[in-house]
Amino acid sequence: MSKTASTFKAKSTIKAGNLDHRRKINFNIGKYNATVPQGKMQFDDLMMARQLAKNTKWRAIEKLDVLLEEFEKNISARGAKVIWAETAEDALKEIGKICKAKNCKTVVKSKSMVTEEIHLNKFLEKQGIESVETDLGEYIQQLDNEPPYHIVTPAMHKSKEDVAKLFTEKLDAPENLSPQQLTQFAREKLRKKYVEAEVGVTGANFLIADTGSVSITENEGNARLCSGFPKTHIVVTGIEKMLPSISDLALFLPLLSTFGTGQMLTVYNTIISGPKQNSESDGPEEMYVILLDNGRTNLLANPKTREALYCIRCGACLNACPVYKNIGGHSYDTTYSGPIGSVITPHLKNLKEYKHLSYASSLCGNCTEVCPVKINLHELLLENRYESVIEGDSSVSERVAWKMWKLSSLNRSMMNMTNGNLKNKVVNNLFKGWTKHRASLHFSEKTFNEMWKEQKGKQ
Numbered sequence: 380m381s382k383t384a385s386t387f388k389a390k391s392t393i394k395a396g397n398l399d400h401r402r403k404i405n406f407n408i409g410k411y412n413a414t415v416p417q418g419k420m421q422f423d424d425l426m427m428a429r430q431l432a433k434n435t436k437w438r439a440i441e442k443l444d445v446l447l448e449e450f451e452k453n454i455s456a457r458g459a460k461v462i463w464a465e466t467a468e469d470a471l472k473e474i475g476k477i478c479k480a481k482n483c484k485t486v487v488k489s490k491s492m493v494t495e496e497i498h499l500n501k502f503l504e505k506q507g508i509e510s511v512e513t514d515l516g517e518y519i520q521q522l523d524n525e526p527p528y529h530i531v532t533p534a535m536h537k538s539k540e541d542v543a544k545l546f547t548e549k550l551d552a553p554e555n556l557s558p559q560q561l562t563q564f565a566r567e568k569l570r571k572k573y574v575e576a577e578v579g580v581t582g583a584n585f586l587i588a589d590t591g592s593v594s595i596t597e598n599e600g601n602a603r604l605c606s607g608f609p610k611t612h613i614v615v616t617g618i619e620k621m622l623p624s625i626s627d628l629a630l631f632l633p634l635l636s637t638f639g640t641g642q643m644l645t646v647y648n649t650i651i652s653g654p655k656q657n658s659e660s661d662g663p664e665e666m667y668v669i670l671l672d673n674g675r676t677n678l679l680a681n682p683k684t685r686e687a688l689y690c691i692r693c694g695a696c697l698n699a700c701p702v703y704k705n706i707g708g709h710s711y712d713t714t715y716s717g718p719i720g721s722v723i724t725p726h727l728k729n730l731k732e733y734k735h736l737s738y739a740s741s742l743c744g745n746c747t748e749v750c751p752v753k754i755n756l757h758e759l760l761l762e763n764r765y766e767s768v769i770e771g772d773s774s775v776s777e778r779v780a781w782k783m784w785k786l787s788s789l790n791r792s793m794m795n796m797t798n799g800n801l802k803n804k805v806v807n808n809l810f811k812g813w814t815k816h817r818a819s820l821h822f823s824e825k826t827f828n829e830m831w832k833e834q835k836g837k838q
């Protein structure tokens with residue numbers, strides 16, 4: 380077993396038995412489940428909307444090369460600089476160069492999973508640059524020195540009491556502040572950082588090819604301040620965030636809001652098409668867009684797994700997943716957790732090291748059921764399992780066991796050779812790991828043919 384797999388198993392085993400963790404998660408996912416139906420009511424035909432979204436993403440991903448160039452051409456025409464980064468290291472190197480040129484001491488950041496993926500904060504820290512998370516959930520996680528727990532709600536596993544305690548410990552805040560007071564307290568701390576920062580970093584929820592724009596969705600207004608206040612704005616985004624046209628936002632913005640948080644529309648939706656223009660009074664003097672591959676083209680190259688690139692990172696599949704709800708986001712030890720994380724991580728990183736994630740699923744299909752862009756998540760998990768077996772990543776004992784299972788299942792006379800007791804012994808010994816967390820397999824004492832004959836004799 381790989382080190383990543385054994386860490387995952389150990390962390391999951393501990394978390395699954397932690398009732399306090401389960402209580403907090405159930406509470407927060409319960410609130411999400413109560414709001415989502417209200418958001419869904421805005422769609423006359425939700426199934427049609429989801430299918431349309433899937434078709435649009437299909438078009439975008441099938442001609443991604445063309446659309447990326449169209450995006451580059453259009454946004455460059457308004458003065459932004461586009462940088463293509465094949466790996467996380469390439470992206471960091473470019474960000475490092477920009478920060479150095481601007482003599483940057485402080486960076487303000489809005490929520491972005493891609494910057495988590497490339498470990499931007501650690502990189503900046505090493506360069507002696509302070510990187511401040513300005514999304515409240517991310518700020519809480521940064522204070523606690525923890526990565527985000529969830530792709531939409533980074534501090535989902537913390538109660539309001541946990542956050543109040545953290546603020547007292549780390550920021551000397553008065554004890555037992557209410558959520559409103561905590562928000563105000565964080566806001567006061569963060570406001571002056573926007574003014575100090577030389578560089579602002581954001582992600583992108585969508586890239587729009589026909590206008591050459593970046594669309595950012597958020598509830599706190601902090602991304603607007605990160606992109607508009609500092610003199611330099613850097614967008615770090617995965618190449619798959621592409622939409623063909625700005626008119627597609629009419630569908631994707633409400634869809635993302637509904638499935639992400641249950642809102643009809645997220646509070647702030649910002650479309651940025653370049654740095655400050657001559658006729659404009661505010662905005663950054665320079666804008667860079669870093670288009671990151673970092674393994675995404677591995678998914679793109681395979682017509683089956685390509686579908687995973689349709690993801691709009693709403694987090695609905697995490698909230699619906701019985702495994703995620705029991706083991707929590709941190710057990711995965713990956714940037715992207717839950718069903719979508721288990722699908723894409725083996726391709727973004729390494730199939731052999733991360734194949735265990737594709738087995739961490741009951742295959743109930745609830746993730747597929749809730750996905751706004753109808754990604755067949757549970758089938759993609761099976762595809763990952765298949766690919767890992769084909770690449771020879773299964774153990775010899777497992778391969779022998781399944782071969783024998785197949786041989787005997789296809790051979791009636793073999794199945795009839797022994798009674799149920801012997802079959803129980805053989806199978807339960809062959810699949811040793813099976814009974815560790817499950818009941819043993821039990822065969823019927825009589826074979827199918829014996830029962831058939833008995834039945835016929837009675838007639």
Ligand code: SF4
Nearest residue numbers: 690691693694696750
């Ligand atoms: S896979 Fe679907 S449900 Fe999961 S985060 Fe992506 S868009 Fe949302």
